[in-house]
Amino acid sequence: MTEHLPVLIVVTPLLAAPVSLLLRRGDPVRVWSLLVTWATFGGTVALLSQVLDRGTVSYALGGWAPPLGIEYRVGLANGFVLVAVSFVGAVVLTFDTRAGSSRPTRARRYLYYAAYLLCLAGLLGMAVTGDVFNIFVFLEISSLSSYALISMGEQRRALTAAYSYLIMGTIGATFVLLGIGMLYAMTGTLNLADLAVRLPPVAGSRTTVVAFGFLAVGLSIKMAVFPLHQWLPNAYGFAPPKVSAFLAGTATKVSYWVLVRILFTVFGAGFVFGTLHLERFLIPLSLLGMFVGSLAAIYQDDLRRLLAYSSIAQVGYMTLGISLNNPEGLTGGLVHLFNHGITKSGLFLAVACLAYRLGSFRIDGLAGAGRRAPLAAFAFVVGGLSLIGVPGTAGFVSKWYLVLGALERGWWWLAVMILLSSLLAVAYVWRFVEVAYFREPGQLALGQPRFEPPAMLVPTWCLIGAAVVFGFWTDLTVGIVRPAVELLLRGTL
Amino acid sequence: MSGALLAPQAALPVALAAPLLCAAGVGVLGARPNLRDGFTVAASVVTFLAVCSLWPAVAAGEPVELDLWPVLEGVTLGFAVEPLGLLFGLIASGLWILTSLYAFGYMRGHHERHQTRFFVCFAVAIGAALGIAFSRNLLTLFMFYEALTFSTYPLVTHHETEEARRAGRVYLGVLVSTSIAFLLLAVIGTWRLAGTLELRPGGILGPASDAAAWTLLALFVFGIAKAAVMPFHRWLPAAMVAPTPVSALLHAVAVVKAGVFTVLKVALSVFGLERLRALGSGLLEGTGPLLLVASFTIVSASIVALRQDNLKRRLAYSTISQLSYIVVGALLATSAGALGAGLHILTHAVGKITLFFCAGAIMVAAHETEISRMGGLGRRMPFTFLAFLLASLSIIGLPPFAGAWSKWFLVLGALDAGQQWVVGVLLLSSLLNVAYLLPIPVAAFFGKPPAPLEEGIHEAPWLCVGPLLATALLCLVLFLWIDPWLGLLEGITG
Numbered sequence A: 001m002t003e004h005l006p007v008l009i010v011v012t013p014l015l016a017a018p019v020s021l022l023l024r025r026g027d028p029v030r031v032w033s034l035l036v037t038w039a040t041f042g043g044t045v046a047l048l049s050q051v052l053d054r055g056t057v058s059y060a061l062g063g064w065a066p067p068l069g070i071e072y073r074v075g076l077a078n079g080f081v082l083v084a085v086s087f088v089g090a091v092v093l094t095f096d097t098r099a100g101s102s103r104p105t106r107a108r109r110y111l112y113y114a115a116y117l118l119c120l121a122g123l124l125g126m127a128v129t130g131d132v133f134n135i136f137v138f139l140e141i142s143s144l145s146s147y148a149l150i151s152m153g154e155q156r157r158a159l160t161a162a163y164s165y166l167i168m169g170t171i172g173a174t175f176v177l178l179g180i181g182m183l184y185a186m187t188g189t190l191n192l193a194d195l196a197v198r199l200p201p202v203a204g205s206r207t208t209v210v211a212f213g214f215l216a217v218g219l220s221i222k223m224a225v226f227p228l229h230q231w232l233p234n235a236y237g238f239a240p241p242k243v244s245a246f247l248a249g250t251a252t253k254v255s256y257w258v259l260v261r262i263l264f265t266v267f268g269a270g271f272v273f274g275t276l277h278l279e280r281f282l283i284p285l286s287l288l289g290m291f292v293g294s295l296a297a298i299y300q301d302d303l304r305r306l307l308a309y310s311s312i313a314q315v316g317y318m319t320l321g322i323s324l325n326n327p328e329g330l331t332g333g334l335v336h337l338f339n340h341g342i343t344k345s346g347l348f349l350a351v352a353c354l355a356y357r358l359g360s361f362r363i364d365g366l367a368g369a370g371r372r373a374p375l376a377a378f379a380f381v382v383g384g385l386s387l388i389g390v391p392g393t394a395g396f397v398s399k400w401y402l403v404l405g406a407l408e409r410g411w412w413w414l415a416v417m418i419l420l421s422s423l424l425a426v427a428y429v430w431r432f433v434e435v436a437y438f439r440e441p442g443q444l445a446l447g448q449p450r451f452e453p454p455a456m457l458v459p460t461w462c463l464i465g466a467a468v469v470f471g472f473w474t475d476l477t478v479g480i481v482r483p484a485v486e487l488l489l490r491g492t493l
Numbered sequence B: 001m002s003g004a005l006l007a008p009q010a011a012l013p014v015a016l017a018a019p020l021l022c023a024a025g026v027g028v029l030g031a032r033p034n035l036r037d038g039f040t041v042a043a044s045v046v047t048f049l050a051v052c053s054l055w056p057a058v059a060a061g062e063p064v065e066l067d068l069w070p071v072l073e074g075v076t077l078g079f080a081v082e083p084l085g086l087l088f089g090l091i092a093s094g095l096w097i098l099t100s101l102y103a104f105g106y107m108r109g110h111h112e113r114h115q116t117r118f119f120v121c122f123a124v125a126i127g128a129a130l131g132i133a134f135s136r137n138l139l140t141l142f143m144f145y146e147a148l149t150f151s152t153y154p155l156v157t158h159h160e161t162e163e164a165r166r167a168g169r170v171y172l173g174v175l176v177s178t179s180i181a182f183l184l185l186a187v188i189g190t191w192r193l194a195g196t197l198e199l200r201p202g203g204i205l206g207p208a209s210d211a212a213a214w215t216l217l218a219l220f221v222f223g224i225a226k227a228a229v230m231p232f233h234r235w236l237p238a239a240m241v242a243p244t245p246v247s248a249l250l251h252a253v254a255v256v257k258a259g260v261f262t263v264l265k266v267a268l269s270v271f272g273l274e275r276l277r278a279l280g281s282g283l284l285e286g287t288g289p290l291l292l293v294a295s296f297t298i299v300s301a302s303i304v305a306l307r308q309d310n311l312k313r314r315l316a317y318s319t320i321s322q323l324s325y326i327v328v329g330a331l332l333a334t335s336a337g338a339l340g341a342g343l344h345i346l347t348h349a350v351g352k353i354t355l356f357f358c359a360g361a362i363m364v365a366a367h368e369t370e371i372s373r374m375g376g377l378g379r380r381m382p383f384t385f386l387a388f389l390l391a392s393l394s395i396i397g398l399p400p401f402a403g404a405w406s407k408w409f410l411v412l413g414a415l416d417a418g419q420q421w422v423v424g425v426l427l428l429s430s431l432l433n434v435a436y437l438l439p440i441p442v443a444a445f446f447g448k449p450p451a452p453l454e455e456g457i458h459e460a461p462w463l464c465v466g467p468l469l470a471t472a473l474l475c476l477v478l479f480l481w482i483d484p485w486l487g488l489l490e491g492i493t494g
Helices: A002-023 A026-054 A076-094 A103-107 A109-128 A132-150 A157-187 A192-198 A206-223 A231-238 A241-267 A269-275 A278-298 A303-324 A327-358 A374-388 A394-408 A412-438 A454-472 A478-489 B008-028 B033-053 B055-059 B083-109 B115-134 B138-156 B162-194 B210-223 B235-241 B244-271 B273-278 B288-306 B311-332 B335-366 B382-396 B403-416 B420-437 B439-446 B462-480 B483-493
Strands: A057-060 A071-074 B065-072 B075-080
Touching (some): A002 A026, A002 A071, A002 A109, A026 A057, A026 A071, A026 A076, A026 A109, A071 A109, A071 A192, A076 A109, A076 A241, A076 A327, A076 A454, A076 A478, A109 A132, A109 A241, A132 A157, A157 A192, A157 A206, A157 A231, A206 A241, A206 A303, A231 A241, A231 A303, A241 A303, A241 A327, A241 A478, A269 A278, A278 A303, A303 A327, A303 A394, A327 A394, A327 A454, A327 A478, A374 A394, A374 A412, A394 A412, A394 A454, A394 B065, A394 B162, B008 B033, B008 B065, B008 B115, B033 B083, B033 B115, B055 B083, B065 B138, B075 B115, B075 B138, B083 B115, B115 B138, B115 B244, B138 B162, B138 B235, B138 B244, B162 B210, B162 B235, B210 B244, B210 B273, B210 B288, B235 B244, B244 B273, B244 B335, B288 B311, B288 B420, B311 B335, B335 B382, B335 B403, B335 B462, B335 B483, B382 B403, B382 B420, B382 B439, B382 B462, B403 B420, B403 B462
Antiparallel strands (some): A057 A071, B065 B075
16 A cells, blocks of 8 residues: 555545535535545655655556656655645644634535645645646646635635636646647657656757746746736635635645756756756846735735735745755755745634634734734734744744855855845734734724634644744754755756 | 752753743743742742852863754754853843842832733743853854844833834844844854854854955844944833833843843854954954944943933943943953953943842832932932942942953953053043933932922832842942952953
8 A cells, every 4th residue: 555655645635525525514524624634644744754764756657657657756855845735735624714704615615625625636746746747737636626715715806816816827837738748849758757868958959948938937827936926915815714824835835846846857957057047037036026025015904915925925035945056045945845835824824813803804903913812813923933034933944044055156145135035024024913912902802702713723823833843943844855955956856 | 159059961951941931830820920920039049040050060161061953954952051151141040030029029019011921021031041141053042042032022012002112113123133134144154154153262263264254243243233232222222111120131131241242252252362363453454343333332322321311211321332342342352351341241230230220119119210300319219329329330340349340351451452542432431431320329319309309209119129239239249259250251262
């Protein structure tokens, strides 16, 4: 059974989704989905420990040997990504908003769970597969289900947000497909490892360059790299908060991983940075994303949109990690994938708790939150500290490596920019702090119970607590990513 | 400081953990004030005794270390006790006991709200200060440095008023932005240049170029804004909106001393005095420009202090000025200078905490904050103003008070370094100290009240007056009892 783990972690949630449609009733579906997601998480952990023990795992789907058959290939790096994604997926699903959610979602809860499981299957599939067309298939599975998830938001504007994400996401996916098609035309193979062998002879051709461009732009849309981020604030802002929590911690992160994988193991750093000079585009765009995203976050009135703009800035850190093209920088980027994932998901869950207690997502409506919902408000503060990158939080670890990577290249100015941009995070986190702790609570907030139900608080603090633990103890993050990065920079998984 | 109560290896974890346990215990006992406050005192005594138990081992040169686990590759969350850190730890934990007692009198006398949160954050802040004192590498130090900033924010903004909110913005804004933009860059830069973050007497920089070393030094001096070198001093006067025990222990001792301690420690253990001297010491080369900035801070903060009518703000500017003495001592890069700087951490702490205790006692007893209205008050509160006088004399640096020793060694250090002009700065500053400190007790004893004093104004509760008399007395005692401290600090210059 353990040798089938690479496929099981994808197939389990994939097949569980239609089952939850059959179950239909709310509570059994919830129990079922929880079982499946936590089992999937267990599977990814087992898979990662297998990789740690025995090295890269290759799995031929249906017994068809690669490169003809579809290959699932798990190395240290994507083993790490799988664990990160399934962890966030399982914890966020545990978060129960029944008490706070609106009628339409309550009536069709089983649809929510089905879409959630599909989305999780798609995201895990993207990370696990070693076949470039398979990546596209899973990309579409995760995207289509995430459009459905976003449209379940309470306000009607969730529908337009989902629609505009659908348009942007489809363009992105089409770009990816075009890129894949061109690669196939040039090399006649879809297997990533095989592509890496066959691509260098034709690397100079215009088709290859254009293929890379399509892939990079398509994936950049999905991960909201500035200036292709327009869909994200509305999508995260109007989706149900736990959907935002799930997508913020996983969707953009998996697209980031796919970009890293294609860039370093298929095209190779030599081609991308030596010939194409990707860093000349990516560094300015990353910096713009970091500053524009953070500045925009400062001026948001809705906490969900504030977090969404902050995500755009954080994606900037991750892409900066790629463009530094050295071990420290890429370590920073990949570690940030996990660190920012748990932090941002935890923050969205904290926002959901606050909204449940105080009935508002707007910062103005959260006056006195520190008194009325002390644990949720404090969770937001701790998560905010991790966004800033205060030492002792996960955000600090990633920033440390990014700055180190910049210094390694001799770019002092870039190190300064990274640190300055993290100061902007202080401004938007402290907007919340001042309202939550310095303003008298409004009348609405009076007379309700002080604490949120455990089904809300426990998952929130699970993620926020992890953001603190991984700030002090990095064996499982840096300890795994560091050797993985050495391999990636040599072009293998 | 005779025989150790605890084995040194056991005392270090106790000293580090006791404040945090205290915070947890205070949080749990919040509903029962007497038990809660008793617990704080017990924890502070345990902390102080644990720190004291480290003395014999440190004096004998035995290593006392505690390594927890690696945080980043090659950098461990770890602690090692050395003389300077022990000195700072003793000051912070010893004065914590007195401040706790004082705080009970003050917070209850003043009917402050949220006392549980107050004492929780207070204990965390002391824990962070001890973490800084005993850090064995720059990463650990930086972590506790930031923890100190964030744990004191709720204390500064304790009153939750609009004024407190604005002061909190300045406090956090200056401290966090300098620490992330400059200090963190300096730490990572050190890692890049030296390949280690270990704090070792004699320095770790090795073959780094002079330009790089100079840049690092500037980043450190300005990045450690807790040392309040201008232009990054604004947070300290802002922090005065906090309840007085916070101003007394944190903003005259723990927080600001953590800043100058870090500067001194960086000078000694990242650069090493030789390396600093090698940078050059002319006015416009090497440490010269930074010395100029620190000297400017000494003089101009004193001049600003002259013009403040609010007692706590005047003391805050006086603190800014006195902190730069220590920065100057570190930048002089001579043994005597470093010794003077280390001693000044001790002597200024004792003197300044007394002055703040007095300011708080006056506030509790007479509800007075403005100096111009304190005339004649000394006849109603003789002990408080006597203590104020003694502590002022110590800050000015007159014998027979402790402050005389540190100024003496600082002057020696300046002469050794061949920087005669620094001696002039120190003398000028002492004159300014006289001008802004002495008129206060003099007017209180001999002046006339601006308006007839209300009946019933008398000394503050004994829980307030007792501690301030104790620290005032300590200013005297330390003058006579300076040898053990000199002996302790002798080793720091490597």
